[in-house]
Amino acid sequence: MSQQAVNGVPSRGKVLTVDNMNPNVKRVEYAVRGPIVQRAVQIEKELREGVKKPFTEVIKANIGDAHAMGQKPITFLRQVLALCAYPELMEDNKFPEDAKKRAQRILDACGGHSIGAYSASQGIECVRQDVARYIEKRDGGIPSNPDSIYLSTGASDAIVTMLKLLVCGEGHDRTGVMISIPQYPLYSAALADLGAVQISYYLDEDKCWSLDVAELRRALNAARQHCNPRVLCIINPGNPTGQVQSRQCIEDVIKFAKEEHLFLMADEVYQDNVYAEGCKFHSFKKVLFEMGPEYSSTVEMASFHSTSKCYMGECGFRGGYMEVINMDPEVKAQLIKLVSVRLCPPVPGQALLDLVVNPPQPDEPSYTTFMKERTAVLAALAEKAKLTEEIFNTVPGITCNPVQGAMYTFPRITLPQKAIDKAKEQGQVPDMYYCMRLLEEEGICLVPGSGFGQREGTFHFRMTILPPTEKLKVVLQKIRDFHLRFTQEFS
Amino acid sequence: NLTCSSAQIASTQLREVTDMSGVRKPYKELIDVCWCDPHSVGVKPLTFVRQVLAACVYPQLMKSHELPLDVRQRAQWLLGRCDGGSVGSYNAQPCIPEIIEKVSEFTTRRDGGVPSYPENIFISTGSQWAIMVDILNVLVNSEASPKTGVLTPAPCHVTSMMSITALGAAAVPYYLTEEQGWTLQVEELQRALESAKGVCNPVALYVINPGNPAGLVQSRKSMQEVIRFASEKRLFLLADEVYQDFVYGENREFVSYKRVLAEMGPPYSDTVELVSFHSTSKGFMGECGMRGGYVELVNLDPAVQKHIFKLISKSSCTPVLAQMALDLMVNPPQPGDPSYPLYNQQTQHIKNMLAQNVKTTHEVLNSLPGVISQPVEGGAFVFPRVFLPPKAIQKAEEEGMQPDTFYCVRLLEETGVLCCPGSEFEQKEGTYHIRYNLTYTSHLLRHLTTFHTKFMKDFS
Numbered sequence: 039m040s041q042q043a044v045n046g047v048p049s050r051g052k053v054l055t056v057d058n059m060n061p062n063v064k065r066v067e068y069a070v071r072g073p074i075v076q077r078a079v080q081i082e083k084e085l086r087e088g089v090k091k092p093f094t095e096v097i098k099a100n101i102g103d104a105h106a107m108g109q110k111p112i113t114f115l116r117q118v119l120a121l122c123a124y125p126e127l128m129e130d131n132k133f134p135e136d137a138k139k140r141a142q143r144i145l146d147a148c149g150g151h152s153i154g155a156y157s158a159s160q161g162i163e164c165v166r167q168d169v170a171r172y173i174e175k176r177d178g179g180i181p182s183n184p185d186s187i188y189l190s191t192g193a194s195d196a197i198v199t200m201l202k203l204l205v206c207g208e209g210h211d212r213t214g215v216m217i218s219i220p221q222y223p224l225y226s227a228a229l230a231d232l233g234a235v236q237i238s239y240y241l242d243e244d245k246c247w248s249l250d251v252a253e254l255r256r257a258l259n260a261a262r263q264h265c266n267p268r269v270l271c272i273i274n275p276g277n278p279t280g281q282v283q284s285r286q287c288i289e290d291v292i293k294f295a296k297e298e299h300l301f302l303m304a305d306e307v308y309q310d311n312v313y314a315e316g317c318k319f320h321s322f323k324k325v326l327f328e329m330g331p332e333y334s335s336t337v338e339m340a341s342f343h344s345t346s347k348c349y350m351g352e353c354g355f356r357g358g359y360m361e362v363i364n365m366d367p368e369v370k371a372q373l374i375k376l377v378s379v380r381l382c383p384p385v386p387g388q389a390l391l392d393l394v395v396n397p398p399q400p401d402e403p404s405y406t407t408f409m410k411e412r413t414a415v416l417a418a419l420a421e422k423a424k425l426t427e428e429i430f431n432t433v434p435g436i437t438c439n440p441v442q443g444a445m446y447t448f449p450r451i452t453l454p455q456k457a458i459d460k461a462k463e464q465g466q467v468p469d470m471y472y473c474m475r476l477l478e479e480e481g482i483c484l485v486p487g488s489g490f491g492q493r494e495g496t497f498h499f500r501m502t503i504l505p506p507t508e509k510l511k512v513v514l515q516k517i518r519d520f521h522l523r524f525t526q527e528f529s
Numbered sequence: 530n531l532t533c534s535s536a537q538i539a540s541t542q543l544r545e546v547t548d549m550s551g552v553r554k555p556y557k558e559l560i561d562v563c564w565c566d567p568h569s570v571g572v573k574p575l576t577f578v579r580q581v582l583a584a585c586v587y588p589q590l591m592k593s594h595e596l597p598l599d600v601r602q603r604a605q606w607l608l609g610r611c612d613g614g615s616v617g618s619y620n621a622q623p624c625i626p627e628i629i630e631k632v633s634e635f636t637t638r639r640d641g642g643v644p645s646y647p648e649n650i651f652i653s654t655g656s657q658w659a660i661m662v663d664i665l666n667v668l669v670n671s672e673a674s675p676k677t678g679v680l681t682p683a684p685c686h687v688t689s690m691m692s693i694t695a696l697g698a699a700a701v702p703y704y705l706t707e708e709q710g711w712t713l714q715v716e717e718l719q720r721a722l723e724s725a726k727g728v729c730n731p732v733a734l735y736v737i738n739p740g741n742p743a744g745l746v747q748s749r750k751s752m753q754e755v756i757r758f759a760s761e762k763r764l765f766l767l768a769d770e771v772y773q774d775f776v777y778g779e780n781r782e783f784v785s786y787k788r789v790l791a792e793m794g795p796p797y798s799d800t801v802e803l804v805s806f807h808s809t810s811k812g813f814m815g816e817c818g819m820r821g822g823y824v825e826l827v828n829l830d831p832a833v834q835k836h837i838f839k840l841i842s843k844s845s846c847t848p849v850l851a852q853m854a855l856d857l858m859v860n861p862p863q864p865g866d867p868s869y870p871l872y873n874q875q876t877q878h879i880k881n882m883l884a885q886n887v888k889t890t891h892e893v894l895n896s897l898p899g900v901i902s903q904p905v906e907g908g909a910f911v912f913p914r915v916f917l918p919p920k921a922i923q924k925a926e927e928e929g930m931q932p933d934t935f936y937c938v939r940l941l942e943e944t945g946v947l948c949c950p951g952s953e954f955e956q957k958e959g960t961y962h963i964r965y966n967l968t969y970t971s972h973l974l975r976h977l978t979t980f981h982t983k984f985m986k987d988f989s
Contacts, residue, residue: 156817
């Protein structure tokens with residue numbers, strides 16, 4: 039008698055079903071690539087097939103993908119990477135000497151002088167050394183140990199790895215992880231996947247999305263009832279909100295983490311994207327060490343950076359790293375094991391990271407062009423940040439905080455009650471309904487605020503500020519017109 | 530939840546020996562044949578692949594006519610598939626759809642016309658990532674009691690074992706029959722399944738074909754038996770086929786599990802749930818550092834498949850260059866293309882080298898006293914059995930090492946050759962092996978012969 043008959047299971051029943059699969063996976067949501075994006079892709083297909091629409095293209099302002107929106111890659115970076123991919127190009131005198139030198143150095147650190155060889159799981163040693171030197175320079179000389187640097191497949195990979203390491207326990211003892219509302223949904227997705235407890239702390243929209251330690255304390259104390267809070271995640275500059283934390287705020291957070299015995303995870307991938315007057319990026323590590331040994335030798339922390347944002351925008355390379363501070367050596371040993379299961383991060387991404395932390399110097403041939411391109415990208419973003427804030431604030435029913443940094447705007451929208459009701463009828467969250475309507479009518483793809491978390495009864499959307507300035511102006515205008523129409527329709 | 534297995538201790542000890550900088554060594558160079566990492570041991574990347582990738586990274590290269598026409602055309606096509614025409618973009622969908630179509634066309638061709646559907650394929654960041662993050666993560670309920678079990682071949686390569694235990698599942702070994710060339714016996718699958726009673730709840734059967742470290746290439750008959758077993762016992766089939774390009778020996782060919790399953794017809798062909806893995810790391814490309822691969826799903830519950838694709842979108846995409854490398858793997862230059870002659874020459878060279886190495890390694894190893902090496906039918910490794918003298922085993926115990934680790938440490942210290950000890954691979958209790966990969970140079974066998982002869986004498 040077959041096993042199936044013995045079990046009385048219908049012979050065509052699947053072995054793997056939604057009932058017996060990992061229950062955590064079912065809870066995972068990732069709004070940035072969620073249903074609205076799927077619809078956007080479908081619409082693009084329809085446009086290609088000649089279906090008539092009120093627009094000729096879909097503007098995907100949902101994801102922080104600079105190159106997709108027309109930002110040009112930095113010449114120097116691509117030259118070195120091309121030389122690494124096909125070293126025969128070293129003979130080509132169209133490539134500058136400093137590019138060739140960098141490429142040679144990277145290739146010499148690779149097995150068989152090829153970026154196709156596996157690297158050490160922690161990342162190529164000389165790249166980690168260069169990252170450490172970059173951090174030291176950035177942080178005014180505070181030492182950085184290459185052994186505490188772990189290269190990764192984008193920052194997301196390192197973030198998930200750290201969370202995997204930190205999450206444990208059962209029931210009331212289950213690890214609780216503090217994350218801001220609103221937040222970048224990688225965090226909520228990862229926490230759902232790991233079966234960790236998400237502890238939400240609200241950023242203050244009225245105070246330009248600033249972080250208040252009193253709110254951290256409130257959230258933590260409430261959470262202690264049902265879980266074991268061990269981790270505090272902070273994104274600075276913020277995503278989706280764009281706020282750049284003040285130095286004082288960072289100190290307060292560090293003090294809080296020490297008092298409450300929390301592991302700090304500082305997501306700093308937008309560290310070069312700071313625009314507003316009076317705002318400055320302060321690395322958590324720098325502030326920690328400047329607070330003296332009482333803090334710098336005790337607070338456990340991991341900071342994350344990536345090649346996907348800033349002026350490079352090289353999302354497709356999946357380059358990134360994390361630096362761990364004050365990690366228990368036994369835990370470090372476990373971390374090394376965990377990263378070794380994936381074998382190694384993509385080597386082209388490691389090579390790219392090396393260039394980002396070791397860019398052309400003033401005395402090198404590529405310096406002028408490099409600085410010109412870098413400055414142009416960051417200046418354009420600053421201009422677009424300002425433009426976005428100005429235009430949105432002219433629209434009745436849209437309030438937009440200044441975009442101090444990062445690549446997004448997260449304006450608050452007022453929705454008429456009738457629209458909220460209509461959304462409910464359709465089984466949709468109100469801001470999803472709003473964004474879907476915008477997509478269908480104007481071909482603009484945004485992500486509803488519900489994907490990031492927001493205070494009950496408030497609605498937002500996240501839009502990137504990446505489209506080229508002229509196009510952005512058109513997008514802003516279309517959203518303004520749509521909002522007015524929408525409000526009118528449901529008045 | 531990560532336990533430190535003896536295997537980990539073994540490789541740490543080996544690595545520590547290699548890190549002994551400043552200590553005078555009797556050898557001039559380190560010959561690391563632990564992994565299958567062709568470029569690191571001197572196998573050249575394929576020119577066509579690197580030319581296309583370079584042109585994609587730095588499109589200015591396409592302006593000159595120094596690159597062959599087919600290179601430029603392919604690079605142009607690939608860049609046209611990227612948002613913003615740049616390899617630096619994320620892409621709206623985590624896997625470039627046109628490349629998935631090419632993969633689907635590839636598997637259809639490879640499998641003699643068995644249809645392949647793009648919606649059942651996704652691109653992964655290397656096969657190990659896919660196995661652990663994308664598939665096992667969905668299969669394994671870490672809160673389940675008893676634990677989820679996965680039947681795994683013994684011997685088996687260490688990363689898959691680690692993936693399984695890291696997720697809170699239990700690996701249930703089924704032993705391949707060494708004396709018969711590492712064949713897979715269904716009776717042994719049965720025994721393994723029964724041994725799991727009361728210990729864990731087996732839900733999946735993991736097979737590696739061509740094998741690693743064992744160099745078997747399964748016969749169609751054997752594969753049919755596995756499929757029938759999976760069907761009867763309601764097991765989810767995971768087929769790791771990354772070495773499919775490496776098949777040696779006269780009467781051996783690689784047939785994919787998907788093909789065998791389809792050819793068996795109903796009820797198997799439309800009920801057995803199968804996931805197959807392939808990668809750009811192995812084969813002739815050997816692009817391990819790119820971290821590219823693909824996964825093909827057959828007969829999965831549509832609701833489950835939806836969750837898998839949702840997870841993939843969350844991990845924000847395989848590197849774009851890796852996706853392009855995948856396209857080049859499944860759609861290489863054809864006769865008549867300008868790059869074909871060189872491409873063919875380079876792949877033939879690798880093929881010939883491997884075939885030659887398989888032959889000489891078999892002869893040399895089997896001529897050594899106390900060494901028996903099964904014929905290597907496929908894959909990238911040779912896994913000879915070493916019958917260690919009792920004195921050596923004792924010495925190893927004294928030094929706190931597994932006997933084959935001790936052997937490998939000594940081998941490294943005296944010759945600079947770094948092999949993996951069999952104790953890392955879940956070998957049968959009381960047996961000892963070493964593993965090294967077949968993309969080696971002639972020095973290796975010479976060193977090994979000299980060392981082994983001396984070792985056996987010293988411990989006789």
